[in-house]
Amino acid sequence: MLRSMFSGVSGLRAHQMQMDVIGNNISNVNTVGYKSSRVTFQEIFSQTLKPSSAPAANGMRGGTNAQQVGLGVSVGSIDVLHNRTGVQRTDKVTDLSIEGDGFFVVSDGTNSFYTRAGNFDVDRAGNMVAPGGLKVLGWKPDEDVSAPPKAINVANLSMPPAATKGMNFSGNLDINSDNYEYTVTVFDSLGREHKLKYEFKKTATPNEWEYTVTTDDAINIEISNASGKFKFKNDGKYDTTASLGDVGLTFKGKYAGTESITLKQDFSNMTQNGGPTDIKGDQQGGYAAGVIDSISIDANGYIIGLYTNGQSQLEWKIAIGKFTNPAGLTKIGNNMFQRSSNSGEPSLDMAGVAGRGVINPGTLEMSNVDLAKEFTDMIVAQRGFQANSRIITTSDELLQELVNLKR
Incomplete structure (x- = not known):
């Protein structure tokens, strides 16, 4: 009877531990990134009352199984469940x-x-x-x-200025027009802006155009290789056989000491047809100095700095x-x-x-706590606790009956 009472006590302890884990799970149902836990039970070592025996060698008597009485239950493990959630x-x-x-x-x-x-x-x-x-x-x-x-x-993240490396032009030159002007902005190595004017003129050769690069600040900016020619095919697409030279900018006067820059030119995305002229020039690689304005983070964990100069770069x-x-x-x-x-x-x-x-x-x-499962486990734990308490109560009544035998 004492054995059964102590078994009941071990059951109470084990189920109380299960209730502690369930209560902690439920309390963290809204905890960010929480991983729930579970309890598993295992039996305590059993007392052997009679060992097993093998069948007799003469075949007259069969074997017998061991007679064992368990000594209760204990907590086998408390596992953290790392299953995914929403x-x-x-x-x-x-x-x-x-x-x-x-x-x-x-x-x-x-x-x-x-x-x-x-x-x-x-x-x-x-x-x-x-x-x-x-x-x-x-x-x-x-x-x-x-x-x-x-x-x-x-x-304190910052981005140093960078000089413009090239000019990419796209859009259409109207075959019915003779010339077109377009102003672009470039940056020197100190991040200062400079305006360049591109003038496109038809030549006497069919489908051939000439470009000329000028500036209103000729006192302080000297332009080398400031002109050249390019052609279109009969279908209006750019003739890639044309070789465009690089435009050089040398700074002097109030810009003296600023590094010279070389602009690589790309007209390959231009066309020539009877539609309206809609040329667009984009400078490549140049920008003024900037300081961090905000950040963004992508799926690979790159932290990207967004700067006041409109540029962005990887930071972490x-x-x-x-x-x-x-x-x-x-x-x-x-x-x-x-x-x-x-x-x-x-x-x-x-x-x-x-x-x-x-x-x-x-x-x-979100937390991966499943409230439906936790409440169900709570009911099971409660019934297990109640059943083990009944073992103790019943064992106590049997002991009381044994004591009363002397009366």
Whole structure:
């Protein structure tokens, strides 16, 4: 009877532990990136009252099975379930979720931690941080992912100016017109704007045109190779056999000391037909200096800086950690995990690489708690607890009857 009572006590303890896990799951039903847990039970060692025996050698008596009495139940495991769940849209640039395997990597400066909760922000120093202040890790665009990641910082980013490298023209030249003028803007190596005027004129040769490049600031800008000729085929398409020279700009006067630039020209997207003239010239590679205005993040975890000069460039690569056994990670609170001896070391790389999930910017991963399942498990745990309490009550009544035998 005492044995059965102690078995009932072990059942109470085990089912209380199950209720603790269920309660924690339900309380985190709306926690960002939360991974639910489950409890499994296992029997405690059984006491052998009579061992098994083999059949007699003479075949006169058969074998017998062992007689064993179990000593109750214990918690076999408390497993973290890393199954996928849905995401909620927030449209906040620094809110990120991972569609697939992997964890964001954050650090307190000494130790690294791992999380599925991508509700990040940028602090006043420009660091990308998790809610607890841990810094999100990544690499600069030119760094190899085999190098240790560092804290991502988007403060004080700037873009130096760049000189224009070429002019690309597109559109149509009206075959019925004789000339057309178009003004373009180019940038020098210091990011200053300069206006150039392209004049297109028909020559006496059929389907042939001549271009001339001039400037209203001839005192300070000297243009070399400022003219040339090009042709169209009989079907109106550009004749690619024509060889266009590069236009050179040399700066003097108030621009003295500025590097000269060479403009490669491309007219291959121009046509000549009876439609209206609608020539468009696009300068390539040139822009003024700019400072960071905002950022965006793409599916591979590239942080892209958007600058006041209208340009953009890659600034950071967000690190994603992948584990052989993510269930072996240790929960440390605040939606964070820590590596353990059974999780293995993390493999760090970009999102979408080698089995890592891609990043969904502007979304957050929801908790994977299934309320219907949790409530069902709660009922089962409650009934199990009640049944084990009945074992104790009944054992107590039997003991009471035994005590009463002496009366």
